Amino acid sequence: MTGIAVAASIPSPPSEWASFALGPVTIHAYALCILAGIILALILTQKRFVAFGGHADAVWDIAIWAIPFGIIGGRLYHVVSSPDAYFGPEGDLARIPQIWLGGLGIWGAIALGAVGAWIGARRAGVRLSAFADAAAPGVLLAQAVGRLGNWFNQELFGAPTTLPWGLEIDADNANFPLDQEPGTLFHPTFLYELLWNLAGVVILLLLARKLNLRGGRMFWLYAAYYTLGRVWIEALRIDDAEMVTLFGVTQRLNVWTSIAVFVVALAVLVYLAVKRRPAEAPSVYLSGREPKDAVGADATSATSATSANDTTPTTEGTGAAGATGAAGAAGATDRADAGRSASNASATGGHAPDGASDARNERGNLSETNGS
Numbered sequence: 176m177t178g179i180a181v182a183a184s185i186p187s188p189p190s191e192w193a194s195f196a197l198g199p200v201t202i203h204a205y206a207l208c209i210l211a212g213i214i215l216a217l218i219l220t221q222k223r224f225v226a227f228g229g230h231a232d233a234v235w236d237i238a239i240w241a242i243p244f245g246i247i248g249g250r251l252y253h254v255v256s257s258p259d260a261y262f263g264p265e266g267d268l269a270r271i272p273q274i275w276l277g278g279l280g281i282w283g284a285i286a287l288g289a290v291g292a293w294i295g296a297r298r299a300g301v302r303l304s305a306f307a308d309a310a311a312p313g314v315l316l317a318q319a320v321g322r323l324g325n326w327f328n329q330e331l332f333g334a335p336t337t338l339p340w341g342l343e344i345d346a347d348n349a350n351f352p353l354d355q356e357p358g359t360l361f362h363p364t365f366l367y368e369l370l371w372n373l374a375g376v377v378i379l380l381l382l383a384r385k386l387n388l389r390g391g392r393m394f395w396l397y398a399a400y401y402t403l404g405r406v407w408i409e410a411l412r413i414d415d416a417e418m419v420t421l422f423g424v425t426q427r428l429n430v431w432t433s434i435a436v437f438v439v440a441l442a443v444l445v446y447l448a449v450k451r452r453p454a455e456a457p458s459v460y461l462s463g464r465e466p467k468d469a470v471g472a473d474a475t476s477a478t479s480a481t482s483a484n485d486t487t488p489t490t491e492g493t494g495a496a497g498a499t500g501a502a503g504a505a506g507a508t509d510r511a512d513a514g515r516s517a518s519n520a521s522a523t524g525g526h527a528p529d530g531a532s533d534a535r536n537e538r539g540n541l542s543e544t545n546g547s
Contacts, residue, residue: 183339184360187329190345194275203275205324212317213242219313220306227309227389229459230466233299237306240295241288248287252280256417256428277328281318281401282432300464302457304391309459311397312379318401319372325365333362333411340366352413362411371404390457395443402437406430 194203221234254261254271257278261271270276289307296303325331329348335341341360344351352359379397382388388396409429417428458465 184341184343185363185366186343187345188327190329190348193327193329204327205277206275208324208327209279209317209321212320215320216310216313216317219316220310223312224306224309224459227305227459229301229305229309233301233459234306234309236299237292237295237301240298241292244291244294245284245288246274246279248290249279249281249284250274251287252283253278255283256280257415258417259415277324277330279321280429281405282429282436285314297461300461300466302459302461304394305389305457305459307391308389308393311393312376312383315372315375315379315397315401319369319376322365322369322372326363331364331412331414333364333367333408334413335359336362338362342366350414361413364408364411367408367411368404371408372401375400375404390447392444392447395440395447399437399440399444402433402440405433406437409433 188204192204194201196202217234217238220238221231224234225231250271258266260266260278261268289303292306292310293303296306328350329344330350332342332344332350335355337360340363342363344359344361346357351357375397378400379388379393382396383393386392409427412427418425419428419431420426421431460466
């Protein structure tokens with residue numbers, strides 16, 4: 176049975192694949208996965224932002240602030256949530272800036288990345304909520320691709336398992352648990368999260384076609400979905416982490432953080448659904464900061480609405496202007512009737528029809544009334 180399990184297991188890549196030399200530069204697979212995820216996220220975000228009515232260039236203007244802030248925040252959160260490797264008895268402070276060795280916390284990345292995005296959005300004149308809604312599926316896609324870096328580094332795996340998709344870890348790898356026998360298989364938590372995130376990208380994009388997920392709704396839906404999966408995936412992991420006891424239950428810090436973010440995200444979604452009516456999507460730009468040549472869904476909708484208002488005939492006036500317009504129209508009709516009556520009178524020997532005479536008499540009376 177052991178042979179069958181190993182044959183069906185997921186192998187880890189050779190340790191030399193984790194990094195390789197390209198001339199004088201060392202390339203790390205973890206960094207490549209993060210970079211690939213960022214590029215894919217930007218492409219998807221740009222497409223969605225343009226569909227919202229924004230300019231593609233604005234996404235890059237915001238990204239140059241959000242990405243470095245997010246990387247720094249992610250690293251700081253990882254150091255705080257897994258301090259032993261840096262501050263423990265055998266810790267090494269020099270490892271803190273070495274992000275290519277692995278270790279980025281999503282909550283720090285989101286929190287500090289949001290600060291960077293806010294700075295970039297203000298400079299670009301863009302509403303932060305609009306950018307967040309456009310970026311949410313892309314962020315989830317980047318997280319999915321970035322998890323491949325954990326596979327290359329043979330890190331952040333789960334507890335031992337006998338399942339046929341168990342993950343092989345090299346016994347001489349620094350992350351291999353000392354209390355386990357060589358050949359032990361582990362839960363591939365990197366794969367669980369990768370698949371969970373990819374499914375989330377599809378779900379979010381499909382829901383966006385059916386529902387009004389603007390005004391921050393898409394972002395908070397992303398937060399709720401991701402944390403729902405992160406709770407059970409994080410609970411499977413056995414790597415070193417800060418443990419926190421709440422309500423008599425001891426769990427990893429990331430588990431409690433995920434639960435807290437899920438509750439907040441769910442509460443915000445309920446508030447947005449109940450307390451605020453889903454109005455028409457506002458412009459992605461701040462008031463007074465819209466570019467003159469803005470294109471996209473919002474601009475097109477606004478143009479169509481304006482055109483419809485300009486070309487729709489108005490049958491009722493308002494106040495004095497409406498009365499004046501109605502009187503003018505009636506006068507024009509009377510003049511046309513008089514002309515036709517005169518023509519008819521000439522054709523019949525100078526006698527106007529009785530209807531025409533009545534019309535002249537009524538107009539005479541109307542003129543006297545208006546004169547007074």
